[in-house]
Amino acid sequence: MDTAIKTVILSTLIGRPIYFVMKKNNKTAKKIFSSLIFIGLSALISASGQHPNLLLTKQGVKEIQASLGKYANFDKSVNELKAIADKALNSEIIVPLPLNEGGGYTHEKHKNNYYEMNAAGTMYQISGKSEYAEFVRKMLMKYAELYPTLGLHPSKRSETPGKIFWQLLNDCVWLFHTALAYDCIYDYLNSSQKTNLEKNLFRPMAEFISNGSPANNEVFNKMHNHGTWATASVGMIGYVMGDKNLVEKALYGSNKDNKSGFIRQLDVLFSPDGYYTEGPYYQRYAIWPFMVFAQVIENNQPELKIFSYRDSVLLKATNTLIQCAYNGNIFYLNDALKKNYKTQEIVYAVDIAYKNNPKNTFLLDIAQQQKSFIVSDAGIATAKSLNIVKYEPLQFHSVLLRDGANGDEGALGIIRAGKKDKTQMCLTFKATSHGLSHGHYDKLSISMYDGGNFVLTDYGAVRFLNIEPKSGGNYAKENHSWAAQTIAHNTVTVDETSNFNGNIKVSSLHHSDIQYYDFSSNQIQIISGCENNAYKNVKMQRTVAVIENKTFSYPIVIDIFRIISDSTHTLDFPFYYRGQMISTNIQYQKFTAQLNPLGTKNGYQHLWVEAIGKNEKPVTQFTWVEGNRFYTITTLGNSNTKYLMTRTGAGDPNFNIRNETAFMMRQPMVKKHTFVSVVEPHGFYDENKEITENFLTSIRKIELLADNEEYSAVKISTVDNNTFLLIALNKDFDKDREHSIKIDNQTVQFKGNYYFNELTK
């Protein structure tokens, strides 16, 4: 069956038969399901022909009008939109010649313009007041005058510049919002006005976005969030204009063959678990055009059942995005900046997801946290329900989010443990595919949130979003030279070289794998992954367990990281921690009169070495305080292990890098090495109240009792002489297999991939 090939001939309105060649278990699988939606295009575009009919419908307008004054937070959202629109009405309309980059004057002006048009268009529908429509008309006319005169944006920063903005992406976002505004005032305009706008502005812009250059065409057809913005914006203006051709291109790609386009993106960019391959930060950004365009499709071509498509992948993706957060803050993974549930894109996603599946009542819990709604059918539906539906509070749970269109390209593991409140521990384990252009070389990296804080950190991105003096508001060059490199992550770097030698093309061919995971126990949650391609002839296995036991005040992390090679390598293994260093048992020298970088390339040039140490004892401990808790890493070293304390900021001529600290283990020239570490949150600290409790870790000793091809066995001893044994299998994973292992003078019998227990005293 693996090689079975099926050919399906589809007859469509596009006018020619499409041949689908499908291989089972590869990326084009499940095309049969996909084809159903493809056939669905036979329906009329915008069957009703009425306006508005993108996000807001005539029915939605009535409901909003009838609801005003009833739902305080929805009213607030309407009033915020009204305030934007009213301020716009009282200001001069300025449509400047494009000049600046992100955050610069013309950039922000054009951005405000589309927000203003969107706000005024919506307010026109809600209030019926023609001055709002007139404002949108006037501004659109100015754009219709300007647009035909524009060449490419003068900035040379992007490989695909827009005309209004420095990058094409932002032109798409402009069209996305403006399509919504145009839809709202469509019936207000006479036909010559519409003809003018469509001829001079919308059609040329749609053409520019989808086919303005080979590079633009490539973006339009690309499996990437830029492709989503491009297809969504072109599709949306297509629906408003009743332009079937544009809609088909948006849905099925330039060639309308479904090898690209929005539908294909749904197949490829999300895993079966609704994980978006670029990672949570871009999942948040992409969910915006995905959900909005899907709602537009639903309103105009309900027969496509877009929200049911691929086992409701979009609804699943919204839920997955919600899970990829700690206290409402989206995880830092790959390129990422600070974003939380209150961003408008997540407001859009939550409202639209709820409207299209009101069974997910936990979305109402997010909505009440957001205290904000889209002024649309979805927004009013959500706001209403919030007042009448009894909803479940959002529950975070440990989850494995498979990556890859077929879910077979590794996964992101998320373990939650401890008290179910804002201080709960959350550990992420990244064993995914590369994640396209925003991916980092961070195979088997972990991050840890605890006590309400980001404790073991991922740098995220080097970018000052929309601050023009900082690299035009775009990614700084240090994003590549630092943030993306392996050494910037809580994982092992081999021979001072990043995974796949930092080559995205090679990295994109591979992915890490999950060996096993089990989140079913109250005592231990465990995940194990491997990476065998990132370094030539080096195999890496990492098994991370989160333990909850009365011996410890909070959950602790046991981390076994095995490196096996047939040649010798130097291994660097940092833990980037946030907080203030308190104590360590190593003998270290802190450099007081001179700092130098750790290396010259692959991210090493950005690390100041603050201190270097050795430890005569095998068990090394390093303690810091962050927020109200102390944290100790206890790790097993030997006489060759070097310990480094580093701080980012070297090799940074333009002050782009934040200063962050790491405690790093360096194991020089080994063929095999297994790092065993325990991270324990402990005690309590309150500077304001002057309370200090348990600033010492309860971990006394780590022993690696066995470490071979079959399994690794780790014994942890506490200061109170409690001992715990963790045995983690290293191969032949099978959750049902029985094992009997003799270790430490006793025979341990267990079923499955691991064993964990407290040893009797």
Add this chain to the structure above:
Amino acid sequence: MDTAIKTVILSTLIGRPIYFVMKKNNKTAKKIFSSLIFIGLSALISASGQHPNLLLTKQGVKEIQASLGKYANFDKSVNELKAIADKALNSEIIVPLPLNEGGGYTHEKHKNNYYEMNAAGTMYQISGKSEYAEFVRKMLMKYAELYPTLGLHPSKRSETPGKIFWQLLNDCVWLFHTALAYDCIYDYLNSSQKTNLEKNLFRPMAEFISNGSPANNEVFNKMHNHGTWATASVGMIGYVMGDKNLVEKALYGSNKDNKSGFIRQLDVLFSPDGYYTEGPYYQRYAIWPFMVFAQVIENNQPELKIFSYRDSVLLKATNTLIQCAYNGNIFYLNDALKKNYKTQEIVYAVDIAYKNNPKNTFLLDIAQQQKSFIVSDAGIATAKSLNIVKYEPLQFHSVLLRDGANGDEGALGIIRAGKKDKTQMCLTFKATSHGLSHGHYDKLSISMYDGGNFVLTDYGAVRFLNIEPKSGGNYAKENHSWAAQTIAHNTVTVDETSNFNGNIKVSSLHHSDIQYYDFSSNQIQIISGCENNAYKNVKMQRTVAVIENKTFSYPIVIDIFRIISDSTHTLDFPFYYRGQMISTNIQYQKFTAQLNPLGTKNGYQHLWVEAIGKNEKPVTQFTWVEGNRFYTITTLGNSNTKYLMTRTGAGDPNFNIRNETAFMMRQPMVKKHTFVSVVEPHGFYDENKEITENFLTSIRKIELLADNEEYSAVKISTVDNNTFLLIALNKDFDKDREHSIKIDNQTVQFKGNYYFNELTK
């Protein structure tokens, strides 16, 4: 009259006549008023002889009992106390042999013990349940057993070690709390139990504190917060035991001559404006024993009218403390850590201040922010009033807080400007006396809070309070080598040497002076100070004006700093800023492959030089972002000016110093130099919402039109060609004097010490 000497003979119960030698206008002035209270001691100690009668009285107990269930936050405070007491009742009583330093086991244990005794004692009174009293009794008996066996605490860190704690201070705090507990269970004990406790514990401890060694005696009689804790604790146990002798020593010093003791502290440690000479952080700490002991005195010797003493200096001091904060966080000045209104000491102060002057209804506003009360007469009075009294919200206002017992030793200026909310600007200007052992060499330094954040910072203290591995929880040695030094502050350092060569004895002989100030205008608030002793043959004048004008989105700061000498000096003038550097117009080189310290001593050894720059243009600008706002320093330099970007953390072998950034002007080898700078908050930044507004300063140019002995004239021009003229007088200050100055081809006429106006275009 200046040399007039009066001798007053006072007859007191102490049994011998006291001779008061008073010089007018020196530190012993106003002793006539003081003597009134001195005479008052003739009243009986604890007239009623009833218990409890320190903080809690029989009447207070009744009121609390009658109020339970009525005031949610007061109930919460009772329940918190009850939880501490109940937990204590169910735990083993452990009174360990003293061993550890701050934050260590025995330190925290003894601290918890006194909190537990205080809680249980209070709960005994409220509930009448004898198990609470029994718990206190048992624990006290254990202390009575242990105490006679104790020598000095084994830690060698303090010059005045305690017996229970590493420093005597903490023994005083122990006695302070335990006296309250003892008072609560006094009537529960039989006389032999009391005799045992007093003989073996309380009297020896009071003796040890007041006279255990020459050093202890010195502390007891010292004008310092340690002296306050010592006298308050001894006085309080004296009142409980009805020991007049101890009370008299506490009130009037070891020799009962009122040359020292609590009353004398009220004369000396506070200025007439209620400013405490060690600064706001220690004002917060000292206010605790001051207010509590004052309430105890009031309850036992109401005829002393302690709260009216010295124009109600204690009530004034509470109000002053409240004003020394930004968004509830106490200012960082001198040695200081993070403390806010919610600390228990400020809860004590607010409740007691309100109880003793219910007219200050704004204290209720603080109380509702604290959501916490002392379980005492004062606490219930405040909690009740909060529910029935219409209170004014706390208003912050610009204020000059004079330093020195007579208010003639300089002052701390506080300017508030802009929108009256959490984003309001607050600028502090420090021209005070040294501030005893916790003072810094920071003459004429400023700090700025804005937009809800600490923007131009003062480092505060290098201390990890109660974290034993960090210098025993006490001040680290870098507190002196870094935090106290002049270069650590936003002021001018001359020749890389701190004020007064870092000699506290010399520094304590002098103080800065305020030349003039005016906070009366909506347009400009101005303060001008001078310091003529910090450096030999160097005169320093600094004039800082906060301008509010429609040209600027937020208030801006104009800063004129004049240095005059007859010999050449190198001047370093840093602005410590919090946030991320965005842009500058200087040509700078950032060191990417090696960092070195700026110097080798006087704090310079702790500064890594990250970048060095020059500017061919006279107007230098440096922009950063913090929170939601951008900030630009615009400063006037010349071709000799060097610009340094520094980061703290060099010369710090034990990771004690936080990494903080400065933009520094260095003016080499000048006899005279005037720094003119403008600090402008501008624009808006929201990474989450991706909004950027006005990341460029509106300041285009600064010109120093004139700068001479008489006055300095500064012209500020904006990018929109608005111009402003500030003329600041440099001598002969007189708010009523008329001036006519020809400047920039026009004659400016004004009355007073300064002129400010927008120039017509």
